[in-house]
Amino acid sequence: MHELSLMEAVRDQALEQAGRHGAGRIVAIRLRIGSLAGVEPEALRFAFTVVMEGTIAEEARLVIEAVPAVCFCGPCAQPFPAPEGNCECPLCGAISLELLQGRELELRSLELEEGSGPPAEAPSPAAKDIP
């Protein structure tokens, strides 16, 4: 499933940012998804629970921000909505090749919770046998 690999990329990015901020937990992950990005929100939500399992984002909320597709018509010099990805200008009928938005698939923001002390499951070096 295509959504799984997408979510894995989101997870890696989220965990990296959380690590950089010293967060102990990711509370929410907000994504921007264009209507033409070619992903199913339902499939994304499923992939989310699968790939976040066992990470500090395991209990995070997934917030999906839908981005409608918009094309730009050069001759009319104005943007117009293209919900189906059909970039035919409703005013002059020209086919626009300029898609302004609608293909987004990006990590918009994270809600983090600060870590409290050392992580509980940190591997303990003492567990190794000492000569």
Ligand SMILES: [Zn+2]
């Ligand atoms: Zn036009």
